[in-house]
Amino acid sequence: xxxxxxxxxxxxxxxxxxxxxxRDWMPEKYRQNLIxxxxxxxxxxxxxxxxxxxxxxRAPSIRAKKILMAKIQDEAGHGLYLYCAAETxxxxxxxxxxxxxxxxxxxxxxxxxxxxxxxxxxxxxWLVDGAAIVNQVSLQGxxxxxxxxxxxxxxxxxxxxxRQGYEVIVTLAKGTPEQKQMAQDALNRWWWPSVxxxxxxxxxxxxxxxxxxxxxxxxxxxxLRQRFIDKTIEQGEILGLTFPDPDLKWNESKKHYDFGEIxxxxxxxxxxxxxxxxxxxxxxxxxxxxxxxWVREAxxxxxxxxxxxxxxx
Amino acid sequence: xxxxxxxxxxxxFLQTKAGRxxxxxxxLHAYDKKMAMTAARDLFTRRGEGKGIWLVKAEDIVSSQLxxxxxxxxxxxxKVYRHPTFYxxxxxxxxx
Numbered sequence: 001x002x003x004x005x006x007x008x009x010x011x012x013x014x015x016x017x018x019x020x021x022x023r024d025w026m027p028e029k030y031r032q033n034l035i036x037x038x039x040x041x042x043x044x045x046x047x048x049x050x051x052x053x054x055x056x057x058r059a060p061s062i063r064a065k066k067i068l069m070a071k072i073q074d075e076a077g078h079g080l081y082l083y084c085a086a087e088t089x090x091x092x093x094x095x096x097x098x099x100x101x102x103x104x105x106x107x108x109x110x111x112x113x114x115x116x117x118x119x120x121x122x123x124x125x126w127l128v129d130g131a132a133i134v135n136q137v138s139l140q141g142x143x144x145x146x147x148x149x150x151x152x153x154x155x156x157x158x159x160x161x162x163r164q165g166y167e168v169i170v171t172l173a174k175g176t177p178e179q180k181q182m183a184q185d186a187l188n189r190w191w192w193p194s195v196x197x198x199x200x201x202x203x204x205x206x207x208x209x210x211x212x213x214x215x216x217x218x219x220x221x222x223x224l225r226q227r228f229i230d231k232t233i234e235q236g237e238i239l240g241l242t243f244p245d246p247d248l249k250w251n252e253s254k255k256h257y258d259f260g261e262i263x264x265x266x267x268x269x270x271x272x273x274x275x276x277x278x279x280x281x282x283x284x285x286x287x288x289x290x291x292x293x294w295v296r297e298a299x300x301x302x303x304x305x306x307x308x309x310x311x312x313x
Numbered sequence: 314x315x316x317x318x319x320x321x322x323x324x325x326f327l328q329t330k331a332g333r334x335x336x337x338x339x340x341l342h343a344y345d346k347k348m349a350m351t352a353a354r355d356l357f358t359r360r361g362e363g364k365g366i367w368l369v370k371a372e373d374i375v376s377s378q379l380x381x382x383x384x385x386x387x388x389x390x391x392k393v394y395r396h397p398t399f400y401x402x403x404x405x406x407x408x409x
Binding site: 023073094149150293306 | 317318319320321322338339340341342344345348355356359360376
């Protein structure tokens with residue numbers, strides 16, 4: 001049993017919005033919840049590079065290619081900030097990677113959908129990054145110091161991602177009828193997966209209550225989802241695009257958009273590993289890790305040699 | 314350090330401008346100093362965030378122990394005369 005006095009003091013700190021730092025006392029469940037959430041967040045950033053690399057060699061211009069490259073590089077950086085934040089909780093980098101490779105750790109399901117046209121690069125930046133930003137802005141206020149600081153840095157960099165994606169959509173929407181159709185088609189395919197990114201409804205969310213009490217999360221899945229929908233609709237309508245939801249309607253009394261029922265069967269099916277790209281994404285990550293083994297070995301051998309030279313000098 | 318691993322953990326400190334203090338910005342893994350420096354540049358200064366980088370192996374950092382923070386920092390609590398606000402200046406006196 002954990003000391004109930006310590007637990008009460010811990011909750012007092014949380015309630016007073018005092019950040020928890022790595023060497024502070026924390027309940028074991030708080031630590032484990034954070035390790036799970038932060039490492040899954042990190043995996044999402046890393047796996048999220050894959051759908052985008054699909055278009056790197058086929059970007060329509062040098063400008064577009066340079067921008068996409070910079071964005072993918074940012075995603076790698078975000079993954080690394082988050083892995084380091086997870087490590088401050090006492091978990092090894094090797095362990096979180098193994099959990100991913102064994103299929104025991106999740107990442108955002110949205111990255112299991114394929115990117116079949118250039119317009120998807122726009123939809124990912126506009127919608128997927130747009131949804132991620134809503135979540136991440138809220139997480140800047142998370143109670144764990146290193147996670148919060150990583151979020152602040154990530155949010156600063158993400159706003160470029162969303163704008164570049166929206167710019168791709170704008171260009172297509174203002175182009176030829178075929179190009180506009182490409183943008184509409186990408187919106188049709190990415191809208192619901194983006195809405196699902198916020199996870200199950202509050203009533204069905206397994207970790208939500210405790211996470212909110214400990215301020216690991218600051219707002220519920222449904223609150224965040226509503227905010228994303230409210231701010232995104234106008235951005236699509238201004239371009240003459242239509243959202244693939246017949247129930248989508250401004251509700252004047254609530255001052256929010258009403259929207260249709262989410263296909264939860266599809267959501268859980270993809271979470272459980274049966275989405276269009278789950279196997280391919282994981283396989284690619286495992287292979288990249290294994291193919292990089294000789295690089296790590298060479299780096300270790302080189303570092304050992306340098307250490308030996310310093311000792312004998 | 315022979316098993317397959319992700320290298321040593323380094324803490325990264327960044328100076329935003331000449332003359333400013335170095336501030337902790339995060340950490341990274343690398344196998345040696347040179348690699349750590351290149352990684353730090355790529356990770357933390359992609360948008361001109363800094364012009365100076367310090368790297369310290371995480372294991373070399375000495376820090377105060379939180380359990381005895383109170384006792385450790387106690388000596389400063391009762392010395393209010395270290396602050397300028399402790400002193401009363403006569404009415405009308407300027408530039409002090």
